Amino acid sequence: MTRLGTAVVTAAAIVAVAAPFFLKSFGIYLISSWAVLTIAAIGLNLTLGYAGQVSLAQGAFVGIGAYTVTLLMQAGVPFVLAFIAAGLLCFVIGWILGYPALRVQHHYLAFVTLAFTTLVFLVLRNEQWLTNGIYGITGIARPVFFGWSTGKAFNFYFFSLGVLVVLALVVWWMLHSPWGRAFVALRENPLRAASLGLDTRRYTLLAFAIGSSLGGLAGALYAPLVQFIEPASFSISMSFNLLLMVIVGGSGYFFGPFVGALIAVLLPEWLRITEGYYLIVYAALVMVMMAACPSGILGLVERLLKAVTSSGKSAPAIGAERTAP
Amino acid sequence: MSGTMNSVLEVSDLRKSFGGIAAVDGVSFEVREGEILGIIGPNGSGKSTLFNCVLGQLTPSSGEVRVDGMRTTGMRPCDLNRLGVSRTFQLLQVFPQLSVRDNLILAGQEHQGSMFSRLFGRADAGLGEAADQMIEFFRLSHLAAAAAGALSYGQQKLLDAAMAFMAGPRLVLLDEPAGGVNLTMLANLRERLQAYHAEYNATFVVIEHQMEFVMALCTRVLVLAEGRIIAEGAPADIRKNPIVIEAYLGH
Numbered sequence: 001m002t003r004l005g006t007a008v009v010t011a012a013a014i015v016a017v018a019a020p021f022f023l024k025s026f027g028i029y030l031i032s033s034w035a036v037l038t039i040a041a042i043g044l045n046l047t048l049g050y051a052g053q054v055s056l057a058q059g060a061f062v063g064i065g066a067y068t069v070t071l072l073m074q075a076g077v078p079f080v081l082a083f084i085a086a087g088l089l090c091f092v093i094g095w096i097l098g099y100p101a102l103r104v105q106h107h108y109l110a111f112v113t114l115a116f117t118t119l120v121f122l123v124l125r126n127e128q129w130l131t132n133g134i135y136g137i138t139g140i141a142r143p144v145f146f147g148w149s150t151g152k153a154f155n156f157y158f159f160s161l162g163v164l165v166v167l168a169l170v171v172w173w174m175l176h177s178p179w180g181r182a183f184v185a186l187r188e189n190p191l192r193a194a195s196l197g198l199d200t201r202r203y204t205l206l207a208f209a210i211g212s213s214l215g216g217l218a219g220a221l222y223a224p225l226v227q228f229i230e231p232a233s234f235s236i237s238m239s240f241n242l243l244l245m246v247i248v249g250g251s252g253y254f255f256g257p258f259v260g261a262l263i264a265v266l267l268p269e270w271l272r273i274t275e276g277y278y279l280i281v282y283a284a285l286v287m288v289m290m291a292a293c294p295s296g297i298l299g300l301v302e303r304l305l306k307a308v309t310s311s312g313k314s315a316p317a318i319g320a321e322r323t324a325p
Numbered sequence: 326m327s328g329t330m331n332s333v334l335e336v337s338d339l340r341k342s343f344g345g346i347a348a349v350d351g352v353s354f355e356v357r358e359g360e361i362l363g364i365i366g367p368n369g370s371g372k373s374t375l376f377n378c379v380l381g382q383l384t385p386s387s388g389e390v391r392v393d394g395m396r397t398t399g400m401r402p403c404d405l406n407r408l409g410v411s412r413t414f415q416l417l418q419v420f421p422q423l424s425v426r427d428n429l430i431l432a433g434q435e436h437q438g439s440m441f442s443r444l445f446g447r448a449d450a451g452l453g454e455a456a457d458q459m460i461e462f463f464r465l466s467h468l469a470a471a472a473a474g475a476l477s478y479g480q481q482k483l484l485d486a487a488m489a490f491m492a493g494p495r496l497v498l499l500d501e502p503a504g505g506v507n508l509t510m511l512a513n514l515r516e517r518l519q520a521y522h523a524e525y526n527a528t529f530v531v532i533e534h535q536m537e538f539v540m541a542l543c544t545r546v547l548v549l550a551e552g553r554i555i556a557e558g559a560p561a562d563i564r565k566n567p568i569v570i571e572a573y574l575g576h
Binding site for chain 1: 401403406412418420422427430432434435436440444446448450488491492
């Protein structure tokens with residue numbers, strides 16, 4: 001990372017830690033959902049932004065994670081174990097969902113994953129014996145760690161932020177290992193990658209599995225955050241919302257999901273002053289932004305920085321900046 | 326065809342048909358260790374199909390391919406590569422968003438360790454030094470940190486070749502390396518390939534249209550027409566061979 005990048009990230013981290021001290025409970029709830037949704041968006045960014053596999057299933061994995069953690073906790077399993085189980089289950093399902101990606105790409109793959117999201121929604125709605133159907137599950141407890149309860153909004157925010165930081169560091173590590181290079185190669189030119197000995201099949205499945213498991217872990221935090229889950233929360237609109245976060249933030253940029261999730265969570269709230277029109281204004285803003293800058297906000301920032309320093313010579317380090325066309 | 330001790334590649338009676346049309350029609354040849362074999366032929370003579378069958382991109386209709394005596398027919402390209410068979414493509418195939426150095430590390434990393442060690446080991450997979458040597462060998466040192474997409478076409482061509490050598494392959498198949506390269510760069514590329522060949526006793530198979538390039542680079546030449554080998558020999562003999570002249574000019 002450049003010195004400027006380090007400074008910006010440090011400043012953002014300070015804001016993230018200081019923010020809850022200045023916010024009321026609804027504000028803290030909003031930034032908590034930012035932290036949780038960022039985790040899911042990081043997962044999708046890995047699958048889509050780095051490895052180039054389109055997925056409209058990330059919302060479904062958040063749902064699977066949320067229901068897994070809730071049902072396990074209701075059965076008496078401690079939160080930590082239920083959290084890990086949610087991640088593992090989504091890893092396995094994500095791996096299986098990756099198989100179609102070995103055969104189809106781009107919009108065909110989008111439809112396969114779309115169908116999967118619908119399937120998950122139908123199972124959550126119809127299998128009432130397990131999920132309580134459309135009535136959802138209420139009264140989900142927030143975890144307690146060695147006497148420290150995350151019951152209060154303030155505490156839960158720091159818990160979510162902590163999990164976000166840990167998972168982000170894990171993904172950062174992975175993207176800077178040879179795996180990260182392989183994911184980018186997979187996105188840019190799978191044929192050439194295979195000719196250099198890359199097992200494209202294995203990396204594709206891994207990209208799906210790891211991205212999905214991050215969706216599941218986000219879901220495992222979403223349930224105790226909202227304390228109420230129902231199938232409709234994890235319908236296709238959540239998958240689109242997560243896709244929007246990745247694209248608006250900057251797909252293939254490590255910090256893209258952080259920015260995209262912030263916009264997706266905060267902008268609708270700020271636009272409430274427009275009362276009934278806020279969704280219309282929000283949609284219009286997104287359209288204008290996408291038309292003006294398809295590589296997202298971080299893409300715009302990078303372009304501006306390049307224009308200022310005019311030293312486009314050196315390649316961006318993997319993960320730090322975007323590595324996409 | 327019975328292989329001699331030092332034959333790196335053996336192709337036996339290879340056939341590949343597309344809807345009844347035989348693109349490759351019973352081709353057999355050997356590539357011996359350390360030679361630079363050129364395969365030439367007019368458009369549509371089956372060169373690319375032959376190449377793709379050898380490289381596992383296409384499954385041959387019949388016949389077999391052996392590398393170091395091991396049957397590789399139908400093997401996946403990535404497994405074939407890890408066995409020591411490397412290639413370049415007709416169209417330029419570098420990873421434009423990665424740096425020159427990262428392109429080279431990528432070209433070698435899957436030959437090191439396991440999936441596990443690639444996740445938990447060093448970021449450069451222990452290949453940083455090897456990549457720098459390769460960069461120096463191909464005279465790209467001043468561009469090591471540049472994005473591959475920012476290089477000139479000729480420089481990308483050099484990088485493309487360097488990537489094929491990165492894992493220290495037994496056999497390198499070059500698909501039209503001279504395509505689209507200007508004459509100065511072409512001489513440079515040929516000179517670097519020859520230097521690499523001399524230094525590492527590497528074995529090459531080159532498919533090429535550019536006759537001068539083939540004649541100057543190769544130690545032996547095969548001529549393909551209508552899916553069959555019509556001539557074989559030293560470059561100087563091939564140039565004078567009436568059958569070859571007929572095949573090129575008679576169509």
